[in-house]
Amino acid sequence: MAIRAILTDIEGTTTDIYFVHKTLFPYAAKHLPDYVRANLQEPAVQQILDDARQEIGQPDADADTLIDAFLGWIEADKKVTALKALQGLIWANGYQQGDFTGHLYHDAITYLQGWHEQGFKLYVFSSGSVKAQKLLFGYSDAGDITGLFSGYFDTTTGHKREQASYEAIADAIALPAAEVLFLSDVEEELDAARAAGMQTTLLARDDEPESSAHPVVSSFDEIEL
Template sequence: MTTTAILTDIEGTTTDIQFVHRVLFPYAYEKLPAYLREHAGEAAIESILEQAREELGDMEADLETLIGAFRHWIEQDRKVTPLKALQGLIWVEGYRKGDFKGHLYEDACEYLRRWHDSGIRLYVFSSGSVKAQQLLFGYSDFGDLTPLFSGYFDTNTGPKRDADSYRQIAASIGCPAEEILFLSDVVEELDAARDAGLGTCLLARDEQPEAAGHPVVQRFDEITV
């Protein structure tokens, strides 16, 4: 079956996961209190705060309580949608100020460009918000790569380990699931994608898994499309 679309994860796949944990998360953790206190009255932030209250199960939680909750979620690396949305807004400032650039493996950049130029449509599915995804690729080490991508998906679509999420993505992309190749460094995500009918490939840059159950490569130039 011909591959007409590639859906890629970010952390550990196109990007060193340490960039996220050593650069992005600490930056958001540090800037978050002041950012929320300054912007709490804005509509976009009010919506995020309401989502956070729902997540906490406390619709009366005040701003300082929510600041503590957001920072606790960062410490726990929780995949909480309002946190991801807030982090994306904070990272906007960091990227625009030049405090950091989006890390990308050189082989990932090269082959994303090659696949795009060959007519394969490229999409992203990450636990980070769509805004965070666009920022990372827009302010990458290799310049603005956002023109390469046809669409972005985050946890608003659904959990990354749930096959229904990939069924929804395939429907949104508008091509048969078997024509979509999903790239990730997490076996459980690949299992869910395979259950939805997608092709899969595991990126294992450092350690080779003992029983992945999927094609395994270390670099993008080893991926068979």
């Protein structure tokens, strides 16, 4: 079936995984304690803290306890929705202050722009929050490219290794799953997308796997629609 939409992962797919792990995560960890303490009265931060209290099962946890929990989740690379939302707020400051720009592989931006011009609908599905996704693409190495995308999805839709998440995305964009191509560097995510009926391609930028159930490419240049 012909592809009408492309759903892409970010980390390791459009963006060097080291940008996330060596720039964004350390920046959030460094600034998180001061940011939380300085913004305790902000409604968005209050909601995030309430979500974190629920996550750790301590409805009366104070700010210091929650800060420790957030830092622990960062250290363990946990995909906790409250953490992702808080990181997005902190990264917004960093992007706006020019502390860094969002890394994009040259082949990724070239082909995303080309596919958009050809009429393909482009969507993003990442474990990072929608806010963080829009910041990365809004303050990218290539400038603001958020206009290329028709929608963004994060863990509020579901986990990336679960079939139901991809079924929900297909419903949200009102297309048969078979007309959607999902791009990722993680086999288990692609397995879930394929189980939902999507077409799939594995981005293996550094080390090509010995075998895969999915088409394998080393860059966007090799993707056949």
